[in-house]
Amino acid sequence: MGFLFEDDNFALFRDGFLQTIELSALSALLALLLGTLLAAFRVSPVPVLRAFGTVWVTLFRNTPLTLLFFAVTFGLPRLGVHLSHLTFAVVALGGYTASFVCEVIRSGINTVPLGQAEAARSLGMSFGQTLTLVVLPQATRTVLAPLSSVFIALPRNSAIAGAFSVGEIFSTQQAFSEKGYSIFAIFFWVACAYLLISATVASLFRFLESRLAVAR
Amino acid sequence: MSPFNRTATASVLYDAPGPRARARYRVFGVLSLIGVAGLLWFVYATLDDKGQFNPALWDVFQYNTVQQRIVDGLLATLEAFGLAAAFSLTLGALLAAGQLSDHKPVRWACTAVVQFFRAMPLLILIVALYYAFFATDPMWALVLGLTLYNGSVQAEIIRSGVNAVPRGQGEAAYALGMRKTQVMASILVPQAVRSMLPSMISQLVVTLKDTSLGFIITYHELLFVGKAIASQPTNSAGFPYIPVVLVIGPIYIALCLLLTALARWIEARGRRGANRRTSTAA
Known part of the structure; x- marks a missing residue:
C-alpha cells in the first residue's frame, strides 16, 4: 500500500488523477452542449431534423466506446486531422455521452403532462414563456436523477482513454504495473481515486436535486 | 391528424400547426435537408479526397x-x-x-x-x-x-x-x-x-x-x-x-x-x- 509515497510515484498518480478530471469535465461540457442540441432536434417540429437526431443517437448509442476511441484516434489522422490525444479523447467521449444526454433530456421533456403546456397556452403565454416558465422547470427536475447516472458513468468511461495514449489514471495503473508493484496495492489506490470522483459527482447532483426540489 | 400522432410529435412544446406554421416548417425542413445533405457530402468528399475510397485500400x-x-x-x-x-x-x-x-x-x-x-x-x-x-x-x-x-x-x-x-x-x-x-x-x-x-x-x-x-x-x-x-x-x-x-x-x-x-x-x-x-x- 505504501508504494504510492515512494520515489516520485505520488506525482505520477496525482497527474493522472488531474488528467482524468480534466478529461471528464471537458467531455461532460461537450456532451451537455451537443446532447441538448440533439434533444432540441429530436423534439423539433421539422421531420428532417427529427430523423437526423434519431439516426445520430441510434448510431452512437450502439457503437462500443472503444471502437469510437479507435475510430477517432486512428481514423481522423488519416483524414488530415491532427490534434492532441486529449482532444481526440474529449471528442470520442463527449460524442458518445451526448447521445445518452440527448435521450435523457428528450424523455424528460416528454414526461411533462400535455395539459401543463395546454393550460399555459390557454392563459395566453407565448412559446418562449411556455418553455421557460412551465415546461423546462418541470423537465429539469425529472431529468436530474437519470442525468446524474450518465455523468457518474462518464469518469468511469474515461478510463478507456488511457489505453489510447492519454495520461490519466488507467495509464498510471499500467505504468505502476510495469514498475512491478503489487497489482492489489495499485488497484486499491486506483479504486479509491475513482470512488472519490463518483462520490463527488453524486453528491453534486444530490445538492442540485435538493435545491430544485418543490413540495408537490 | 390522428390522436396517435399527437404524442409522437412531442407536442407539449407547440400547438398543432396552422397553415402559416406549416409553411414555415416546410421552409425549415428544406433548409435543414440542405444542411444535412451538405454535411454528408462534406464527410464523403473528405473521405474521397484523402483516398479512403481507393479500391486498393479495400482489397x-x-x-x-x-x-x-x-x-x-x-x-x-x-x-x-x-x-x-x-x-x-x-x-x-x-x-x-x-x-x-x-x-x-x-x-x-x-x-x-x-x-x-x-x-x-x-x-x-x-x-x-x-x-x-x-x-x-x-x-x-x-x-x-x-x-x-x-x-x-x-x-x-x-x-x-x-x-x-x-x-x-x-x-x-x-x-x-x-x-x-x-x-x-x-x-x-x-x-x-x-x-x-x-x-x-x-x-x-x-x-x-x-x-x-x-x-x-x-x-x-x-x-x-x-x-x-x-x-x-x-x-x-x-x-x-x-x-x-x-x-x-x-x-x-x-x-x-x-x-x-x-x-x-x-x-x-x-x-x-x-x-x-x-x-x-x-
Whole structure:
C-alpha cells in the first residue's frame, strides 16, 4: 500500500488523477452542449431534423466506446486531422455521452403532462414563456436523477482513454504495473481515486436535486 | 391528424400547426435537408479526397483469410458475450437475493459488493484481473470483469423490480401461509422479471458493447482483429484504418439493434399479456 509515497510515484498518480478530471469535465461540457442540441432536434417540429437526431443517437448509442476511441484516434489522422490525444479523447467521449444526454433530456421533456403546456397556452403565454416558465422547470427536475447516472458513468468511461495514449489514471495503473508493484496495492489506490470522483459527482447532483426540489 | 400522432410529435412544446406554421416548417425542413445533405457530402468528399475510397485500400477484405479472421473475431466476441451474459444474470440473481435477505450481515455484504463493482471502471477491473490472475488467458479476465460489473447492475435491476411489485401481492401470499422462499419464487420474482426484462436486456446490450474492452487486454475479439488487419503493412495504398471501422462498426451496431429489437418485442408481448389478463378479470 505504501508504494504510492515512494520515489516520485505520488506525482505520477496525482497527474493522472488531474488528467482524468480534466478529461471528464471537458467531455461532460461537450456532451451537455451537443446532447441538448440533439434533444432540441429530436423534439423539433421539422421531420428532417427529427430523423437526423434519431439516426445520430441510434448510431452512437450502439457503437462500443472503444471502437469510437479507435475510430477517432486512428481514423481522423488519416483524414488530415491532427490534434492532441486529449482532444481526440474529449471528442470520442463527449460524442458518445451526448447521445445518452440527448435521450435523457428528450424523455424528460416528454414526461411533462400535455395539459401543463395546454393550460399555459390557454392563459395566453407565448412559446418562449411556455418553455421557460412551465415546461423546462418541470423537465429539469425529472431529468436530474437519470442525468446524474450518465455523468457518474462518464469518469468511469474515461478510463478507456488511457489505453489510447492519454495520461490519466488507467495509464498510471499500467505504468505502476510495469514498475512491478503489487497489482492489489495499485488497484486499491486506483479504486479509491475513482470512488472519490463518483462520490463527488453524486453528491453534486444530490445538492442540485435538493435545491430544485418543490413540495408537490 | 390522428390522436396517435399527437404524442409522437412531442407536442407539449407547440400547438398543432396552422397553415402559416406549416409553411414555415416546410421552409425549415428544406433548409435543414440542405444542411444535412451538405454535411454528408462534406464527410464523403473528405473521405474521397484523402483516398479512403481507393479500391486498393479495400482489397484486404477480398482475401479469404481476412474474412475468416473477421468471422473468428465475431465468434470470439459472441463467446465472451454469451458467457458474460449467462454468468452476470446468475450473479445478479444471487446478489439480488442477498440484498433482499432478512439477515443483516448478508444484506450488508451484498449491498457493499454491488455498490463497489458498480462504481469501479470496468476497464480497471478487467486489466487488474488480467495482470493478477489471467495473464495467459485474457478471455477469462474479460468474462469475469464483465460478470462482476454487469452482475452488480443486474442485481440492482432485479432488486428494484422485486420492490416495485405491489405490496399486497407479498402480503396476500404470506396470509395464505406461504414461506418467504415460496413468496419470492412463485409470487414476487416472476412478476418482477416480467416488468424488468426490458431493462435487463438493455443492460445485456451494454455487456455486448463492453466486450470490445477485450481489445485492450489483447483478447482476439472483433475490434482486436480489426486493428490487426488495419495495421498490417503489406498494402501499398496505406493502412486501411477507416475501411476497417466502416466494416466493423456496422457489425456491432447491427448486433446491438438486434438485442434492442428483442427487448421491444418482449415488452410488447408482456403488455399484450397483461391487457388480456385484466380484460378477463374485469
